[in-house]
Amino acid sequence: MGIYNSFTIDGVNSLDYGIYTTGEGVFNAPERSVEIVSIPGKNGDLIMDNGRFENVTVTYNAGCFADTQSTFASNLAAFRSALLSKYNYTRLQDTYNPDEFRMAVYRSGLEVSTIDINRAGEFKIEFDCKPQRFLVSGETPVQFINSWEGLTDENDVALANENDQEIEGGINEITNITNPTDFASQPLIAITGSGTVSLGPYIITVSGIEPTTTVYIDCDSMEIYTESGGVRSSAYSFVTFNTNEFPTIPTGTPGISYTTTVEIIPRWWRI
Numbered sequence: 479m480g481i482y483n484s485f486t487i488d489g490v491n492s493l494d495y496g497i498y499t500t501g502e503g504v505f506n507a508p509e510r511s512v513e514i515v516s517i518p519g520k521n522g523d524l525i526m527d528n529g530r531f532e533n534v535t536v537t538y539n540a541g542c543f544a545d546t547q548s549t550f551a552s553n554l555a556a557f558r559s560a561l562l563s564k565y566n567y568t569r570l571q572d573t574y575n576p577d578e579f580r581m582a583v584y585r586s587g588l589e590v591s592t593i594d595i596n597r598a599g600e601f602k603i604e605f606d607c608k609p610q611r612f613l614v615s616g617e618t619p620v621q622f623i624n625s626w627e628g629l630t631d632e633n634d635v636a637l638a639n640e641n642d643q644e645i646e647g648g649i650n651e652i653t654n655i656t657n658p659t660d661f662a663s664q665p666l667i668a669i670t671g672s673g674t675v676s677l678g679p680y681i682i683t684v685s686g687i688e689p690t691t692t693v694y695i696d697c698d699s700m701e702i703y704t705e706s707g708g709v710r711s712s713a714y715s716f717v718t719f720n721t722n723e724f725p726t727i728p729t730g731t732p733g734i735s736y737t738t739t740v741e742i743i744p745r746w747w748r749i
Contacts, residue, residue, distance in 0.1 A: 485538060487561065487582065487605075488568035492540070495557040496550075499538040499603075504574045507749050508534040508609035531609035531749065536570070536580065538605075542590075543598035550597050558588055561603075570605055577614050578748070582607040609749060616663065616746030620655050624673070624739050655727070655734060659748045662726040664698035666743040673738025680725035683718045684738070693717060697724040698745065 482498030484491055492499060511528040542557075544550035561584050570582035582605035590599040657663060667682070669675060671689040675682045684693050687704075693713045695702050702717050703710040719725070727744055 483573045485570060485572040485603075487570050487584070488564055490560045492557070495542070495553045495560070496544055497540050497542045497553070497557055499540045499572070504536055504538070504572060506534055506536070508532050534607050534609055536582065536605045536607050538572075538603045539600070540603050541598065541600050545597070547596045550599070554590065554599070561588070567608065570607065575611070578611040579614065580605075580607040580611060610661075610747035611749065613659070613746040613748065615658075616744045618743075620742045620744065622734065622736050622740040622742075624736065655742065655744065656731040657727050657729050657744065657746060659746050660729055661747055661749070662728045663745045663747060664724070665727055665745055667695040667697065667725070668741040668743075669693050669695070670739040670741075673736065675738070675740050676733065676735040677725050677742075678728060678732030679721065681720035682725065683720075684716055685718075687713075687716050695724070697726060700724050 482493065484493040484497070484499055486492070508531040511530045511532055513526040513528065515524040515526060517524055542550065542554060544553055564584060567581040567583050569579050571579040584603070585606055586604045588601060588603075590601045592599040667675070667677075669682065669684050670692045672685045672687055674684075682695065687693060691704060693702065693704055693716055695717065702712070702714045704713045705711075727742075
C-alpha cells in the first residue's frame, strides 16, 4: 500500500478509519479584517485595519476504501461520530504541513459518493479554522531559571563567568528567545514565586504568593490562574502589568530579565 496523506483532529487520525486526503485547500491564507471608508471630495478610499484576520476554510478532498462493504460502512460510521462529536475548536494537523497546526471546528455535514459496490467513496471535508497557523516549535517551553538565588556575590561572579551571562543585583539578563515569524505571539507564561519579569517593553510583577507556587499568565485567553490537582483558581490579584495589557512577544529577540524562575510557551504563529 502506498503512502497516503491524512489529517489528525483532536488526536484522531483519519487513516485510522481508512480515510486518506488530498490537500485542495490546505495552503490558503485568511482575509485581513479591514473597513473601507469612502470620503466625499477625497480621491481613493480610507482603509481602517481592525488588527485581526478572518477565519479561513480548510478543505480536504478525501477518499475511503475497504475490502468489504461492511468494513467500509463501519469505518465511515465511526469516522462520522469522531468528526461530528467535536463542538469546539480543536487541534487540526495534517501531513502537508507537519511543522504547524490549526485550531479548527467541523460544522458541515458529510456527503459521500460511493463507488466499487459500496466499498469505496469520495467526499469533501471542510473545517472552519482560526486564521493562525501555529508552529509546532512554538509549543516547546523556554525556561529561565533563577539558579543563583541566595548565592553570595562571589558565587554570582563565578556563575556569570561559567555561563557567559552578566548578573547584576540578582537579575539575569539574557536574549535567547527569538520570535521567528512576522507576527507577535500571545504566550503562556508560568512564573514561580514572587518576582519581576521583563519581556521587551512589558514588566510583569508577581507578589504575595509562596515561593513554590506557580502563576500562569495566558496572554491569548487573558486568564491568570494557579493550578492544583487539575483545578484552576483565579490569581489576578497577585499579578500586575506596567502597561495594563497582556504581554506579547514581538518579531525578533526582545530583551528578557527576571528575578524568579520563568517558563514561556511562546506559541509562534504565521499566516
